[in-house]
Amino acid sequence: MNIGEIxxxxxxxRSTVSYALSGKRPVSEDTRRKIQQVVDELGYRPSxxxxxxxxxxxxxxxxxxxxxxxxxxxxxxxxxxxxxEAAAAYDYDVLLSPSGVDSDRxxxxxxxxxRVDGAILMEIRLEDDRADHLAAxxxxxVAIGRTAHPESGWxxxxxxxxxxxxxxxxxxxxxHRRVAFVNRPEQLLRAGYESAHRGLDGFTKAAAERGLTxxxxxxxxxxxxxxxxxxxxxxxxxGTTALVTLNEAALGGLYRxxxxxxxxxxxxxxxTGVVASRWAETVTPQLTAADVPAEELGRRAVxxxxxxxxxxxxxxRHHLLTPPISLRASTxxxxxxxxx
Amino acid sequence: MNIGEIxxxxxxxRSTVSYALSGKRPVSEDTRRKIQQVVDELGYRPSxxxxxxxxxxxxxxxxxxxxxxxxxxxxxxxxxxxxxEAAAAYDYDVLLSPSGVDSDRxxxxxxxxxRVDGAILMEIRLEDDRADHLAAxxxxxVAIGRTAHPESGWxxxxxxxxxxxxxxxxxxxxxHRRVAFVNRPEQLLRAGYESAHRGLDGFTKAAAERGLTxxxxxxxxxxxxxxxxxxxxxxxxxGTTALVTLNEAALGGLYRxxxxxxxxxxxxxxxTGVVASRWAETVTPQLTAADVPAEELGRRAVxxxxxxxxxxxxxxRHHLLTPPISLRASTxxxxxxxxx
DNA sequence: CCCATGCGTCGAACCGGTTCGCGAAGCTAG
DNA sequence: CTAGCTTCGCGAACCGGTTCGACGCATGGG
Numbered sequence: 231m232n233i234g235e236i237x238x239x240x241x242x243x244r245s246t247v248s249y250a251l252s253g254k255r256p257v258s259e260d261t262r263r264k265i266q267q268v269v270d271e272l273g274y275r276p277s278x279x280x281x282x283x284x285x286x287x288x289x290x291x292x293x294x295x296x297x298x299x300x301x302x303x304x305x306x307x308x309x310x311x312x313x314x315e316a317a318a319a320y321d322y323d324v325l326l327s328p329s330g331v332d333s334d335r336x337x338x339x340x341x342x343x344x345r346v347d348g349a350i351l352m353e354i355r356l357e358d359d360r361a362d363h364l365a366a367x368x369x370x371x372v373a374i375g376r377t378a379h380p381e382s383g384w385x386x387x388x389x390x391x392x393x394x395x396x397x398x399x400x401x402x403x404x405x406h407r408r409v410a411f412v413n414r415p416e417q418l419l420r421a422g423y424e425s426a427h428r429g430l431d432g433f434t435k436a437a438a439e440r441g442l443t444x445x446x447x448x449x450x451x452x453x454x455x456x457x458x459x460x461x462x463x464x465x466x467x468x469g470t471t472a473l474v475t476l477n478e479a480a481l482g483g484l485y486r487x488x489x490x491x492x493x494x495x496x497x498x499x500x501x502t503g504v505v506a507s508r509w510a511e512t513v514t515p516q517l518t519a520a521d522v523p524a525e526e527l528g529r530r531a532v533x534x535x536x537x538x539x540x541x542x543x544x545x546x547r548h549h550l551l552t553p554p555i556s557l558r559a560s561t562x563x564x565x566x567x568x569x570x
Numbered sequence: 571m572n573i574g575e576i577x578x579x580x581x582x583x584r585s586t587v588s589y590a591l592s593g594k595r596p597v598s599e600d601t602r603r604k605i606q607q608v609v610d611e612l613g614y615r616p617s618x619x620x621x622x623x624x625x626x627x628x629x630x631x632x633x634x635x636x637x638x639x640x641x642x643x644x645x646x647x648x649x650x651x652x653x654x655e656a657a658a659a660y661d662y663d664v665l666l667s668p669s670g671v672d673s674d675r676x677x678x679x680x681x682x683x684x685r686v687d688g689a690i691l692m693e694i695r696l697e698d699d700r701a702d703h704l705a706a707x708x709x710x711x712v713a714i715g716r717t718a719h720p721e722s723g724w725x726x727x728x729x730x731x732x733x734x735x736x737x738x739x740x741x742x743x744x745x746h747r748r749v750a751f752v753n754r755p756e757q758l759l760r761a762g763y764e765s766a767h768r769g770l771d772g773f774t775k776a777a778a779e780r781g782l783t784x785x786x787x788x789x790x791x792x793x794x795x796x797x798x799x800x801x802x803x804x805x806x807x808x809g810t811t812a813l814v815t816l817n818e819a820a821l822g823g824l825y826r827x828x829x830x831x832x833x834x835x836x837x838x839x840x841x842t843g844v845v846a847s848r849w850a851e852t853v854t855p856q857l858t859a860a861d862v863p864a865e866e867l868g869r870r871a872v873x874x875x876x877x878x879x880x881x882x883x884x885x886x887r888h889h890l891l892t893p894p895i896s897l898r899a900s901t902x903x904x905x906x907x908x909x910x
Numbered sequence: 911c912c913c914a915t916g917c918g919t920c921g922a923a924c925c926g927g928t929t930c931g932c933g934a935a936g937c938t939a940g
Numbered sequence: 941c942t943a944g945c946t947t948c949g950c951g952a953a954c955c956g957g958t959t960c961g962a963c964g965c966a967t968g969g970g
Binding site for chain 4 (some may be wrong): 572573574584585588589592594595616617619620621622623624625
């Protein structure tokens with residue numbers, strides 16, 4: 231059932247059918263109705279491939295995310311969902327691309343084979359070869375996260391520096407003096423993931439500013455690692471009375487470790503960090519945290535990308551979000567005997 | 571940089587370039603090398619749209635999942651990840667389609683506009699109009715889940731009936747007599763989601779078989795609903811000593827409700843159900859549960875779909891998985907005074 | 911020496927749309 | 941009545957690949 235078939239049955243030429251459906255040239259009301267009727271009868275829909283070939287637009291955007299090796303976190307899930315939904319609102323489909331690096335086969339497919347009109351990049355690194363590559367090609371892309379050179383690009387992001395700092399100030403205000411930081415896995419930190427770096431940075435600077443004694447840890451993205459990490463924290467410094475974490479997946483393990491160690495939250499130990507509200511609410515006591523607005527980030531990324539696609543050559547834009555800390559039940563005043 | 575450009579620079583015809591690259595006809599070693607050299611130099615990759623138009627295959631599979639209205643669960647995330655990864659291994663891309671029903675715009679795009687070669691359906695209902703529609707069209711699709719007529723189709727699924735029954739038997743063996751069932755949200759049950767129905771079914775039958783006193787509940791997909799649901803359970807029958815749940819997202823809330831009510835797990839109350847191990851391990855005590863092998867389900871769905879695409883007309887195949895219950899720490903012998 | 915064989919390459923048609931230029935009617939105005 | 945302008949629809953070219961039939965040329969056998 232191609233456009234020629236429709237044309238034949240409607241008694242017009244193929245081009246007339248095309249114009250009638252796209253509205254790019256006026257068509258008399260009579261023939262338009264006739265064509266529409268045939269189209270409806272046969273349930274005709276133009277082939278996406280043919281259309282893409284002819285006008286150079288695929289109406290698809292690529293969502294580039296890291297391969298599953300490192301397990302997905304809840305945040306990533308929320309991104310994917312909101313990106314897909316927002317894209318649908320603009321009549322774009324979303325093509326998933328599991329891609330770590332620039333030279334990936336998957337990445338090459340997206341770009342080289344022109345499968346997508348634009349791309350959204352997740353899990354940005356401070357020095358990100360994918361982002362650089364896309365920028366060099368002037369390929370329409372929007373990053374979820376900031377590289378080390380944020381002014382030059384299109385992105386939406388969270389101010390992890392400020393968020394981690396806010397957590398520190400919150401704990402310092404409550405009187406905590408010895409605080410641990412639980413980061414994402416070491417391999418991600420070493421790879422230069424921006425949230426891990428900027429979060430660590432914000433934590434360290436704010437802690438210095440407030441004169442806190444701190445230790446920082448990397449922790450695998452799962453409960454067992456969280457538990458092990460907490461044990462290490464208390465072994466390294468039993469005087470620790472609070473922690474800040476960026477590691478959503480480890481949260482349950484951290485709580486378990488505290489329970490095992492006989493520490494009561496928030497009585498003897500406070501926990502806070504940067505975590506999507508949905509996950510902050512699954513632990514008991516519920517986590518006081520800066521809520522990651524994953525849905526908003528995803529939606530805004532799509533909006534920026536669509537804007538960039540509609541107006542090529544427009545100046546780079548970005549959104550930096552700094553959600554406030556939601557006070558729940560996992561932090562409280564420091565009570566332990568202050569350490570020297 | 572199209573195939574004509576390559577042909578010109580290599581001093582051959584377009585068809586020769588095509589054959590050299592696809593290998594579908596022999597090409598002399600000399601010209602093949604010359605062509606390859608030009609291709610490498612220019613970094614040429616054939617356009618996916620043009621190729622799709624010419625040979626009728628998009629090398630893309632659609633992943634149809636419900637719109638974000640109902641929040642995604644961790645299980646769905648694992649599916650998406652494993653499907654994408656498995657598809658990449660077969661050189662397929664994955665196009666995401668948020669689609670609830672048959673007539674969705676998004677669904678129409680996938681099929682009508684021929685954007686994908688095949689589809690994988692998530693969140694199957696017992697009477698599923700999408701599955702029926704695809705079957706009627708003989709469109710290559712594989713469902714993750716069984717409809718009410720499982721013999722006719724291609725699917726991979728979990729034997730929720732058997733899994734829920736196994737949970738009941740496990741609890742009955744431990745001496746529990748009054749057990750609650752926490753299902754997915756009522757709206758999903760009413761819509762006919764197969765896991766909710768078959769799980770409820772297996773639970774009810776096994777409980778009758780063992781002569782247990784039971785109550786069944788629906789529960790929203792979030793922690794707050796879980797907590798509320800648990801309060802209701804204890805209000806309705808304070809003698810309840812155990813529960814079985816399919817509701818991953820409510821798990822944290824159920825635990826919180828138990829803690830609030832002063833019930834200790836597994837001392838005075840046992841909890842079990844059907845939950846992916848990753849999430850079963852985040853709660854304390856870790857959940858004894860039938861582990862949903864999301865990764866395996868996703869991978870097998872892709873394998874079946876690829877098989878179906880490679881051999882059109884092959885007889886329908888499916889995989890029904892029944893993972894064993896992993897004993898962790900959330901169930902124990904019933905200790906309360908037995909009820910009449 | 912000629913013809914059958916087969917290898918390697920080419921040209922053309924095709925996939926299913928979009929878009930441009932043009933021309934046939936129909937209408938108005940001079 | 942005709943020149944000039946619109947309105948509407950048509951045909952053809954094009955997007956960038958794939959694929960089929962045919963052809964030129966070297967080779968080998970009779």
